Amino acid sequence: MKNLFSMFWAFFKIGAFTFGGGYAMIPLIEKEVVDNKNWVNKEDFLDILVISQSFPGALAVNTSLFIGYKIGGFIGALLALLGTILPSFFIILTIALFFSQFRNNYYVDLAFKGIASAVPMLVLIAVVSLSKSIKKNYINIFIIILTVVAITVFKIHPVIVIIISGIYGYFHFRKQVE
Structure with missing residues (x-):
């Protein structure tokens, strides 16, 4: 129970002191759940972020739900969710x-x-932090560049890019697992 309250309080602090939405929350969530509390490791955190982005809804809410569930099951997910959304609600x-x-x-x-000036920097910190856990090879760098060009130059909707990336990942990385 103490661990669940600690998790609620951690997400409450994150929710209370983060402006700019889910992407601005990523560095704070990572610092708390990976570095400070060791609830998940860096690789699991990256997986949770990818899954959270793939589901509808706010990134911070989805991330808190997954981490809460991993720590405390249904009650953990509920408390993490409340911790994340109550500060904004109030x-x-x-x-x-x-x-x-x-x-x-x-x-x-x-x-x-x-505050508005600081938010883009928080998003940049999240990008830099997440990029550290990605393997640096030609394929991944090519995918990053292709994604940026597809979204910014050709105005392809990010959902389409995510779906295509998921399909590519399934077929490409399935061969490596088998």
Whole structure:
């Protein structure tokens, strides 16, 4: 039970201090669950992220559900989910209650501009951290470049890129396992 409360509190802190969505949460989740708590190893964390991105819903919510389930089954998943979403719920509720007072506040506006500037860096940290666990070979580098070009230049929807990558991975890596 103590471990479950510790997990809830870890995800609550992550949810409370992360702005910018799921990708901005990745470095914080990784630091907490891989480095600090050793609940999952780096390879398992990367697998959880890939699966979480493949499912509909918010990345941070899906990731917390998988990690919570791995640690404490259904109750663990539920507590990790609550830990992740309750801070946002309370913050949004508070802002909604006092929105008219915050809307034109100069200092609040400056704070949000500062936060907005930090979010892309948190996403970049996640990319750099995740790239460390990917094998550096010509095929993987080619896939990364092809993916960036497909999404940014040809405007191919990321879901299509994920599906094609999954199909490729199934056929390519199946040969290595057999």
